[in-house]
Amino acid sequence: MSDELEVKELKSSLIGNCPTLFLGAGFSRDAICDSGTMPTGKEICLELIQNFVIGKVNQKEITEMEYKEIEQYKIRELCSCIDDMYGGKTAREKFLTERLKNARAKSVFNNEGFHGYLVDYPWKRIYTVNIDDLVENIYENVKKSYFSYGLKEYIPNSIGENMMLIKLHGDVKKPDAGYIFSKDEYNELITKKIDLGLMAFTGELYSTSDIIFIGASLDEPDFEYYLQLYGSLQLQSNKNKLFFIEPYPSLALKQKAKNLNASVIEWTTEQFLRFLHTLNYAPDEVKKVRMELNYSKIFRLDDIMHIFKKPYESSIYQGFNCSWQDVFESWTFENDTLILAKNRLEELIARKSTTKCFCIYGGSFSGKSTLLKQLGVYLHNQDYEVMEYKGGYINRNVIKKYINKTDFSQYAIIIDNASYYYNEIEKMFQDNYLGKTVVFLCASRIYYHNRKKYYLEGNCYTDFECTDIITDSDAKIIEKKLSDKKYLSSLIELPRTKRQQEILRKRSIVSLIIDLTYGKGILKKLKRKMLDVSHLSRDEIRLLLEIAIFDKADIEYYPMELFNERYGKAVDLAVNIDIKNLKIVDYIRYDDQGLSLRNSLFQDEIIKKNRQQVYGIIKELLIFISRYVHEGNNDIWIIVFQSLLKEKKLSDQFIFSIKEIGNLLYELKDYFENISYYWLQLGIYEQQNGDFAKALSHLKFAQHIQPNSFKIKHAIARNYLKFANSQSNVSEALVLFDTGERLIKELIYSKDFYIKKAKPFSISCYVTEKVKLIRKFKVDVATKELCEIRDILNEVYKSEDKYIANAMQDFYKLLCYLGKQSIIRISINSPYYNLMSQSIQSNEDIDVLVESI
Known part of the structure; x- marks a missing residue:
């Protein structure tokens, strides 16, 4: 590609794709x-040597030969050397x-400067390995x-009106962070789990946003690592474009x-910034919010239709x-x-x-x-503006802004x-869409x-069960x-x-579909093959x-980011339809969002065959993703x-013993240690183990992290109630129960909108x-109290709530x-009449309730 075409492509990116900027030392x-x-x-290396090393030569602490060696060091080696000499940094x-x-x-x-032109473009995010405050001062001027984020500082997923500056290697304005x-x-x-900025930059690599690098050499190991990661991406239909602005590229x-x-593009920083200035880019509000929409991985169906393939041959009948x-x-x-x-x-x-909210629910492979x-296209044909969320974080503010700034009257x-976003969807019911x-x-x-639909109840919502039965x-x-479609396969005869x-x-x-792909009787053949997957590589297995x-675990897909980081090109996902030579793609399906199994049969067979490895794999996966998991x-x-x-x-699906669950958690x-949900699960484990005192300690720690969580408040109250019923002494039991009863009644009678939604769990x-x-300790109970229980x-x-039915x-x-x-x-018409007639079995243990929320 010629320089002219590359510049044209850069201009197109700046105008249409809201690129991210990455600044190296050269900027x-x-x-x-x-x-x-x-x-x-x-020059900074020479100054460091002048200030910290030459004196060592003069004092004979290092030899002339050692000094000459130090002179050749790059800044990383030089700083390490200086730190060692001083015993600190x-x-x-x-x-x-x-x-x-x-x-x-x-x-x-006066035409001497050019850095000030940086603000002539509405950057959303700027990453920099520079510790200086040049960008901040340009904006303040x-x-x-x-917004500026330094080392160890949490970086929000969302983007707003203001530019976000992520200082990957530190900040002179915050020197105490190092x-x-x-x-x-x-x-x-x-x-270590301190590289929050690099975690955010990883998100840029998986986004649809282009990235422009200025003055960025390949000397930084972290930078090189993430570029290698980007290069290993096998699957990303919306893969972004990278631009390197470098006057003398190596x-x-x-x-x-x-x-x-x-x-x-062989430009200096000055040439790039002057180009930015002459571009005179000033998008209108609709253009800006559309770019924010794409940045948040919310894609307009109209835009998706523009990149349809021609001619097109579907892979849906091969199980994709x-x-x-x-x-x-x-x-x-x-x-x-x-x-x-x-x-x-x-x-x-x-x-x-x-x-309104229409929820389709069904098992895996049910076609939901x-x-x-199909329903999205149905609404599209009725003049709805249809958008599809394909990210890892749903940005409701961007959705609201887009709806309120565009001229459509109907949106889908x-x-x-x-299900994990039902709480966010419920909040969107409260938003004003004009x-x-x-x-x-x-x-x-x-x-x-x-277990999550209670968030939606009380709103204009309905659900629909999807089944795969022909x-x-x-x-x-x-x-x-x-x-x-000429896809009858063996049925054509x-x-x-x-x-x-x-x-x-x-x-x-x-x-x-599996029969159409591989031929009649394939399920039996595949099951036999699944008993021995030794023909696959170790990584594939x-x-x-x-x-x-x-x-x-009912996780809808294995994230593509996780696949790329753990396996990259080590596992080939090229399509194969040879039953005699099965590859990993014969067991899975995938898109740019993630991977999943082609058939539920595979799930049970694979786990059964590798039962001994499941504990270790779950532990390894949790450790691997820990750097991405942040409270809130x-x-x-x-x-x-x-x-x-x-x-x-872990107990029901993976048949872990109480001991295994405890070992994993600890x-x-x-x-x-800073995640409230971890302490909640640890508390539940100790509760199951009968150690209510230890469980309370863990639950209190969870509450310290997340003081307003209904889930945790409910778990603490329940712990007191169950602790009471585990006692043998009635007076001790009543003291504990009184505390738990007070706490759980605070939830039952709370006026808080979201706590009221979860009231059935507490009741x-x-x-x-x-x-x-009452039954265990033969406690006297007043009729007034029984009437209160009846009323709540x-x-x-x-009728469909089995927990309330069992409680009744x-x-x-x-x-x-x-x-x-x-x-x-x-x-x-009484619920008690129905309960009696159906002879519903009593549910002695409702520990599942806290898991349901």
């Missing part, structure tokens, strides 16, 4: 500071602070607002750019994920489930509220993600794997949908579609009626097990963390434990035991 060249002109890398850091602080641009008015210069400091940066930089498909183009070009089946879902969606839309896109936001219609289309696994009418539709019978016999679309563990975030890493660490999941303590827990106490149960009763059953048995049945009136 500050020609600026000034209190100590004179800002030094280059070589305080003096060296003080020198760097004084030398580089108060950096400022020369005036642009023209009174432009910005700097990254010596080899030891670099090593700690890359290997051969190494040119080769690196070639490997990364990046552009090298459904794409938007599959729906638009009629590769999907318009079966009975779709018809029912459309009808239910129309009923929801007809309701008066302007903000395909149905989600598509969110797959949505009277416009906003429909959230969501899909979730059954387990988490049922009906008689479906079989006819599927046969016609396969015939039209059969007459139409026989084809339909064979399709119906498959029972599920997943089973049908390990990855397969990790994906199976994610699926078992609600992103993909929190989802993975909570799903893999959930005490009940082995992870150093990695998650069912309280009633169950209260009944246990009636207030939250829903226990309560009714208590009334029979006490001879107080008369306080309730049983009619044919």
Whole structure:
């Protein structure tokens, strides 16, 4: 590509893609500071030698030969050497602070300066390895607002109006946090959980935002590491573009750019900034918010349609994920489930509220993600502005801003794997969209949908169960579609009626797709193959097990970021359809968001075959992601963390013993000691272990981190109640129960909007434990108190809530035991009548409740 074309591409990126800026040491060249002109890398080395090393020569502490060796050191080795000589780094850091602080641009008015042109572009994020304060002073000089983040400081996922400056190696304005210069400091940066800036920069690599590097050599090990990571990305349909601005690019930089498909533009910093100035880029509000939308990985369907492939041949019949183009070009089946879902969606839309939520729920491989896109296209055809969220963190402020600044009257936001975002969606119900219609289309696994949907209840919301069962009418539709698309495979030999019978016999679309891909009887063949996966590489087997563990834990997908960092190009995901030579892609499917299994059969077989490795893999994965897990975030890493660490999941799904769960939790303590959810799970474990005192200590620590969490308040109250019922002495039991009762009633009678939503969890827990106490210790209870219990149960009763139903059953048995049945009136419409007639079995343990929230 010629320089002219590269510059044209750079201009296109600046105008249309809101690129991120990365500044290296070369950027500050020609600026000034209190100590004179800002030094280059070589000059700062000479000054360090002058101030710290020459005296050692004069004092004969090092030889002339050693001095000449030191003269050749790059800044990392030199700083390490200085630190060792002094037995510390305080003096060296003080020198760097004084030398580089108060950096400022020369005036642009006399044509001497150029750094001031930096503010002529609306940058969203600027990363820098420079510790000087040049960028800050440029912005302050023209009174432009910005946020600055240094070492060890938490960096928000969201972006706002103001530029965010991330100081990767330290900041002269915050010298107490230290700097990254010596080899030891670099090593700690890359290997420890302090590199929050680099974690944020990793997110840039996986985003759709282009990145422009200025004055960035390949000398920084952390920078080189992340560029290698970027180069290893196998799968990212929206892979961004890298630009290197470098007047005299080295051969190494040119080769690196070639490997990364990046552009090298042989400009100085001055040339780039003057180009930026002449660009005179001033996007309107709609343009800016659209760029913010893309930056947040929320993509407009209209934009996605512009990059459809021509000609297009779908891979959906080979078991791959459904794409938007599959729906638009009629590769999907318009079966009975779709018809029912459309009808239910129309009923929801007809309701008066302007903000609505339609939740599809189903098991893995039930087709819910395909149905989600089909309904999205259905709304698109009714003039809805459709957007799809494909990120790891949902930015509701950007969604609100986009809706309020654009002219559409109807919007649909598509969110797959949505249950972990129900709390955010619930908040969006409270947002003001200026009277416009906003429909959230969501899909979730059954387990988490049922346990998180209380966030949505009370709003304009409905849910719809998606199943993969093929009906008689479906079989006819599927046969016609396969015939039209010339994808009948082995069915082509059969007459139409026989084809339909064979399709119906498959029972599920997943089973049908696998047969179409590999031939009849493939499931049996694959099951035999799964008993021995030794033909796969060690990395492939390990990855397969990790994906199976994610699926078992009801995590919708194995994040592509995790795949790229753990395996990169070591695992080939090239498509293969040879049953005699199965590869890993024959067991998985993937898109740019992540990987998942092709069939639930694989999950059970893989885990069963590798049962002994599951504990170690879960521990390793949790340790690996610990650097991404931060208190207060609600992103993909929190989802993975909570799903893999959930005490009940470990017990029920992975059949871990109490001892194994305890070992895992305590082995992870150093990695998650600042995360409230970790201490919550540790408290639940100790509770299960019967050590209520220790459980309370852990739960209190969780509350110290997250004081307002209902989940933790509920767990503490429940711990007192269960502790009471574990006692043998009635007086000790009553003291403990009184405390727990007071705490849980604070939740039951709370006026807080979100606590009120979770009231059924607290009521069912309280009633169950209260009944246990009364019966175990033969406690006298006043009729007034029994009536109070009756009333709070009636207030939250829903026939589908099994926990409340079980609590009512226990309560009714208590009334029979006490001879107080008369306080309730049983009619044919009474919930107690239904409970009695159905003979619902009492639920003796509701520990699952805290897990449900």
